Amino acid sequence: MDILKPEILQIGKRMYRLNSYRNYSQIANQKHENDLKSYVEEDLYSEDEFEEREITFKNGQFEYSFHIPSLFYSHIIGTKGTTKKRIESQTNTRIIVPKLGTQGDITVLGKSRSNVNSACRKIDLVVLASRSKIPSTHFVNVPFNNTAIMESYKRFRNEVITHQNLTGLDPNFFIQPEKLHLTLTVLSLIDDNDRLMASQILNECEKTFIRQILKKNDGEIYLHLKGLEIMNDDPSSVEVLYGVVKSEGLQEIADGILDLFCKNNLTQRKTDNVKLHVTLINSKFSQKDDDNTQRRITFDAKDILQKYIDYDFGIQKLHEIHLSQRFSTGSDGFYEATSILKLY
Template sequence: MDVMSPQLMWIGTRCYRVNSVSDQKVHQMYGQQEESKPYIEEDLYEEDDRELEYDIQIKEGGKFQTSFHVPSVFFAMIIGAKGATRRRLEVETKTQIIVPKQGSEGDILVKGSSRRGVVSCRQRIELIVLGARSRQPFTHFLSIPLNSEEIKRNFRIFREKVLTELPSAFTLDDSLFQKAEKLHLTLCTMSLMDNEDRSLAAQLLQNCHETIIRPVVEEFGSVTLQLRALEYMNDDPRAVDVLYASVESDALQRIADQMMELFVANGLMQRKYDRVKLHATLINSLFRDNADGYGGVDEKRGPRVTFDATEILRDFGHYDFGTQKVTEIHLSQRFSTACDGFYEATGMIKL
């Protein structure tokens, strides 16, 4: 681990530094003849937001326990090589961790003689799961369909002009452009690994209507956006991977930021930025010959090939795609297509 740049993870509103402990140290701890006092990091916060939400039960004999859902794909990370990770957590928090057998579903159960130890163990397991989840390819994303006739019409005009009027058009082809039916804003992406994950994400989306969206709509009257001006995700405009349109909407920015906070607090995604970058992807080098239209990689294809966007930025840098009233937010499924040409929705709310 780079001590100058340690791995950081967020759970709720707390930021934690992830410290690794070698398996050798675990064996040394178990090899001691005299029982050593396990180390439990002191909680510098008087009250932890997440602890207040935990269902900690008191069983016979004054024992504490908590059970919680973890997708089975992450069980191996909690157990570790030859059980080293689980043993380390149990020693350091004075708890017992019960993980369902391989190939089965079920909740993780943590037991201990102290509430503090049980809470600490659960928090550390959630850190492990969050880190493992962040390394998975994303499966779903919160999206806003850009389905107004004005925006779709102006996008088609933009695509036609770029392909037919610019000298650099020979380096591009139609497959690099987003499909007009799938134009959207991405608010955030997440990896939902099982039905429980998907159910939780859909329920959180529904909860956003009253807690986040309604107050914003009452303040602004409605949520509208304007799509204009081009930006790119590389340092060199001659070698661009993604070209996108900027979004202007104070109301939508507030909604997106608060929704991101909610999904981060519930462990379904990791915080990467302080604010959501509102954007609509127009051209992506990964779209080449890709039927999905989001950027899924065809393993049979070679590495990403960048394109020169200097002429596009020069002639269309301030292009106005139009405005749209936001009427719905989707929990969209990656690599899918619904009957209307957009993505299949795992959940949806109307504004």
């Protein structure tokens, strides 16, 4: 990692730099918390910049309780309690974590509201960094599986497969037509509370900003899937080929959704804006070695890009936004939905 461009974690409205030579986000891969010594910047924000938390005052001290999936208890505690003790020492608070194997809220106690807020933010950092290393379970997306676009995609797929000047392209690399979609953000949702919270956030998006964006666009937003794109500089060695989405209003909706999920600490921002593209061909997860490790597989996309660079897959209206389960298939061939936001 470039030390001049350290990894950034977004917690609420604030951005935190992480130590580049002891990457804090690695903690989620450690079974016994041996790497929970990473440095996190001290809290330099004034009390009026704190997130709104319903902190109560009881028995002469401030108190705040909140749900954290039990999977993260050991991360918050740390090896021999070091992480919990460090946060308590830095914020002058006491943190009560439910016993391993039990469920319940984490409680933070302190002599001032600002200390409790500071401890909660540090816990948020631990959980978010840990969550980011857990394989994603869900994703927020816009389905691109209307009949016209699927038929156009099938024609594109058949033409490319029958083309004779392709190197390394396996027909199995093509996405199933029924599963075409535009990903807005990926999530690692650990328990029922996480899934409920994600569903509520998606519904909140509609109330807080999507309605206004639809109104600005005369109540309808159209999505045009046209053109091809790759993310690397060498078209002869490609893992993923994308279809480009052009739309008035969708970028604002996509970025707003990502912002709200970041604000609620269910994901972190990695790019300035959501990339508006639909995966068409993906070789990344097509094959594995004998030891079940992933091999990097590429194909030559030069001829595809030259012949189909402006291929028009069609236009559809933005009807729904889904919170979907990864690696699932519903009765209609699309992914199983945990929640669906219907816009019409």
